Structure formats: C-alpha cells, structure tokens
Amino acid sequence: MPAYDAAAMVQHASPLPSIDALLRAPRTEPLLIRFGRTAVTAALREVLSARRAAGDFGVLGDATFAAIVDQAAGRLAAQSAMSQRPVFNMTGTVLHTNLGRSTLPPEAAEAAAEALRNATSLEFDLATGRRGERDDHVSSLLCELSGAEAATVVNNNAAAVMLALNTLALGKQVLVSRGELIEIGGSFRVPDIIGRSGAALREVGTTNRTHARDYADAIIPETTAAVLRVHQANYAIVGFTAMVSTETLGRIAHQAGIPLIEDLGSGSLVDLERWGLPHEATPRQSLHAGADIVTFSGDKLMGGPQAGLIVGNKIAITAINRNPLKRALRLDKARLAALETVLRIYADPDRLAERLPALRLLTRPQADIQATAERIGSVMAQHWPDRDIATVACRSQIGSGALPVDLLPSFAVTIGGAGLENLAKLLRALPRPVIGRIARRRLILDCRCLEASDEAGFIAQLT
Numbered sequence: 165m166p167a168y169d170a171a172a173m174v175q176h177a178s179p180l181p182s183i184d185a186l187l188r189a190p191r192t193e194p195l196l197i198r199f200g201r202t203a204v205t206a207a208l209r210e211v212l213s214a215r216r217a218a219g220d221f222g223v224l225g226d227a228t229f230a231a232i233v234d235q236a237a238g239r240l241a242a243q244s245a246m247s248q249r250p251v252f253n254m255t256g257t258v259l260h261t262n263l264g265r266s267t268l269p270p271e272a273a274e275a276a277a278e279a280l281r282n283a284t285s286l287e288f289d290l291a292t293g294r295r296g297e298r299d300d301h302v303s304s305l306l307c308e309l310s311g312a313e314a315a316t317v318v319n320n321n322a323a324a325v326m327l328a329l330n331t332l333a334l335g336k337q338v339l340v341s342r343g344e345l346i347e348i349g350g351s352f353r354v355p356d357i358i359g360r361s362g363a364a365l366r367e368v369g370t371t372n373r374t375h376a377r378d379y380a381d382a383i384i385p386e387t388t389a390a391v392l393r394v395h396q397a398n399y400a401i402v403g404f405t406a407m408v409s410t411e412t413l414g415r416i417a418h419q420a421g422i423p424l425i426e427d428l429g430s431g432s433l434v435d436l437e438r439w440g441l442p443h444e445a446t447p448r449q450s451l452h453a454g455a456d457i458v459t460f461s462g463d464k465l466m467g468g469p470q471a472g473l474i475v476g477n478k479i480a481i482t483a484i485n486r487n488p489l490k491r492a493l494r495l496d497k498a499r500l501a502a503l504e505t506v507l508r509i510y511a512d513p514d515r516l517a518e519r520l521p522a523l524r525l526l527t528r529p530q531a532d533i534q535a536t537a538e539r540i541g542s543v544m545a546q547h548w549p550d551r552d553i554a555t556v557a558c559r560s561q562i563g564s565g566a567l568p569v570d571l572l573p574s575f576a577v578t579i580g581g582a583g584l585e586n587l588a589k590l591l592r593a594l595p596r597p598v599i600g601r602i603a604r605r606r607l608i609l610d611c612r613c614l615e616a617s618d619e620a621g622f623i624a625q626l627t
C-alpha cells in the first residue's frame with residue numbers, strides 16, 4: 165500500500181453519508197413513494213457527487229443529512245415538472261400560435277378528457293351495431309353551420325390544404341395569384357405545401373394586382389386541375405391593388421370544368437361584425453360565392469381544438485375521404501370530442517361570446533380589462549415598491565394571422581426601470597409562467613386574456 169494515497173485520504177475524510185443510509189432515512193420515504201427508488205437513488209447520487217466536486221464535505225450531522233435529502237427532493241421536483249404547462253398569456257395576442265392558440269370551453273375540454281379515459285363510439289354506429297365513420301360525429305354539424313353539402317376534418321389547416329390539393333390536383337397544375345404566395349410562421353409556405361402535395365404551382369398575376377384574365381389565360385385544358393385562393397392571413401397589401409372576387413374566380417374555374425379551392429386560414433363560422441369585430445370571411449359566404457372546397461383552422465377564430473376543417477361539394481369531399489393520405493392526417497377521439505362540443509355551442513349563437521373563450525376574450529370590453537389591470541397593477545406596486553409600475557391603454561391583436569391590421573382596444577400593466585430582461589425571466593420562472601412582451605423599454609403585460617377567474621391565481625404567485 166502506498167504511503168500516501170490522496171484519493172483514499174479524501175474518501176476517508178469525507179463525512180458524506182452512504183446512499184443506503186440516505187435511502188433508509190424517514191425523511192426520504194415520501195420521495196420514494198412519489199418518485200420511486202430508481203429516480204431517488206439517482207438524485208441522491210447527483211447531490212453527493214456535486215458536494216464532493218465542490219470540495220464541500222461539511223461535517224456530517226443531522227443538518228447536513230437533511231440538507232442532502234432536501235436537495236435531492238428539489239432536483240426530483242424540478243425534473244418531474246411538466247415541460248408543457250399552463251401559462252398566463254399577457255402578450256396581447258389572443259390566438260397566439262406559440263401559446264397554443266384558442267383555449268377551449270370547459271365542456272369541450274371535459275368531453276376530450278372523457279373520451280380519453282373511456283372506450284367510445286368513435287367508429288361504431290350505435291344504431292346498427294356496425295362499423296361507423298369517425299368524422300360522422302362532426303360532419304353534419306359542420307354542414308349545418310357552413311351550408312356545405314359535405315364536410316371532413318383532418319389534423320390542421322395545413323393538412324387540409326395539402327390533402328385537398330393532393331386529391332384534386334396530383335400531377336397537375338394549380339393556379340395561385342402571386343399576391344397569395346404567403347408564409348405563415350415559417351413552417352407553412354404556400355409554394356412548399358403545393359409542392360409537397362404533388363401538384364405543380366402555376367403563379368398568376370403580380371404581387372399587388374391580379375386580374376380575372378390572368379387566371380383565364382393561364383388555364384390549360386387537361387393540365388390545370390384547380391384554382392387555389394389563399395386568404396392574406398398575416399399581412400395586408402394596400403395601395404394600388406387588385407384582386408379577383410371569389411364569385412368571378414368560381415365562374416372562371418367552372419367554365420374550365422375545374423374546382424375552386426379556398427384556404428380561408430382563420431375563417432370564422434359566424435359573422436364577427438355582430439360582436440363589433442372586423443369582418444372575416446365565413447365558409448358559408450365562400451361556398452355561396454362559388455368555392456367548391458373551403459378549408460380553415462379549428463383553433464383560430466373558430467375557437468376550437470387544433471383541426472383542419474374541409475367543407476364543400478359532395479363529390480370533392482368523397483374523393484378527399486378516399487385518399488389514403490386522409491388516414492395519415494385524421495383526428496383522434498379526444499379532439500373529435502372537443503370539436504363536436506364546440507360545434508354544438510355554435511348552435512346557440514346568442515350565447516356564443518359568453519361560452520366560447522376565444523370570442524369572449526376578443527370581445528372583452530376595454531373597461532373590464534382596465535379594471536383587471538388596475539387591480540393587479542396595485543398589488544404589483546405594493547409587492548415591488550422600487551419598480552416603476554403603471555397601467556396604460558394599449559391594443560391587442562387577434563393573432564394567428566387573422567385580420568392582421570385590426571387591433572383591439574385593451575389595457576396593460578407596464579413595468580419600467582433597469583433589468584427588464586431579468587424581470588421577464590423571473591416571471592417566466594413562476595409556477596404558472598407569465599408571458600409578456602418588452603417594448604419601448606417597458607415590460608408590457610396586456611390584461612385582455614387575464615380573466616376575473618384567473619386574477620387570484622395570478623396574484624397569489626406574485627406575493
């Protein structure tokens with residue numbers, strides 16, 4: 165044995181307890197019950213080796229022993245926290261794609277949870293006892309609400325556009341105005357989606373002006389399979405502009421014997437002007453004007469779960485449903501349950517703004533938002549006496565590419581002073597993270613989406 169073994173000396177000098185002793189301690193028992201032996205052992209090892217690495221051997225007493233277990237408990241709690249969790253959306257963008265777009269009415273969320281917990285009649289016809297169609301739970305509701313002959317649903321609107329083109333224009337040309345070759349949030353680019361659908365893009369017109377003759381001149385018999393109209397979602401072209409109405413476009417397409425597909429993007433099932441919101445095209449209007457297929461998102465202005473809704477004529481929808489890709493893009497039982505619930509809420513339009521969170525938030529009166537801002541602003545001012553805290557009128561956005569130039573009068577709590585990035589980080593680290601935005605050297609917390617029922621929870625975690 166060497167006369168001097170530094171490693172052995174250190175080990176002997178270390179008063180750290182053994183893993184076994186730690187695992188047997190009464191203080192560890194609740195951790196074992198909650199997280200299991202494997203995870204607790206790993207966490208204790210991590211704490212011990214971190215302590216050794218820090219050269220912090222301490223003096224082994226009850227306090228050190230307890231501190232080691234508590235540190236392990238902290239690690240375990242942090243590791244087991246859900247990665248996706250509820251946040252307070254105070255960005256001022258109501259349908260925020262990165263924050264999950266529309267929130268569902270409680271009854272829709274419950275219907276989804278119920279479907280997940282149980283066997284359901286997903287593809288089972290209870291009347292005949294035979295196999296059924298999963299989309300039948302929502303397609304007749306969608307037809308009633310849009311005036312369509314037929315309807316089907318897929319994973320999201322990008323999938324809806326892709327599937328419609330793949331079904332109706334595979335290996336052929338699709339005409340799209342150059343003013344509509346848009347990108348939405350980076351991952352949806354109209355030219356790319358058309359390419360991947362197996363159709364070939366034929367651009368017509370110019371960025372700012374496209375005329376009826378541009379479409380008519382571009383149609384080649386046997387080669388052109390469809391005309392696609394894409395709603396200008398997240399931008400507006402203003403000034404010297406021209407675009408062809410859906411009526412005219414439908415007429416041109418039908419004269420050539422090809423369908424008009426309209427991607428409404430946000431598309432609302434009801435006329436939002438009724439609630440004082442800016443006009444947004446409805447599937448009913450598009451179909452009435454001559455579109456054969458209309459696609460739109462479930463979780464934008466419609467206020468439902470993520471879904472791509474496809475409504476239109478029976479022949480086209482039947483062909484879409486027979487496309488093998490449909491199987492790859494179909495909805496699961498939970499979202500179908502949520503979607504069915506939301507569509508049923510539409511049957512009672514008078515109470516829509518009350519029951520549908522997306523619409524309730526979009527139509528929330530500024531005075532109501534101001535009252536929230538003032539209440540939480542005064543609590544924050546008490547809590548952070550050294551900070552410059554104010555409440556100001558601001559404007560919220562609808563979001564998700566809907567009506568990009570229209571802003572809704574709102575109210576915010578704003579915080580000034582140094583270290584705003586750090587403060588924003590602190591708020592994001594709360595148990596229910598608070599997401600605001602920094603502009604003009606202030607942290608802005610738009611209170612539109614902080615409803616009265618959320619206020620207590622918001623305040624409780626600040627104080």
Ligand SMILES: *Cc1c(COP(=O)(O)O)cnc(C)c1O
Binds near residue numbers: 323348430
């Ligand atoms: C949002 C949007 C899409 C994509 O819809 P997802 O539901 O996000 O897939 C496609 N087209 C337009 C015009 C849109 O606004």
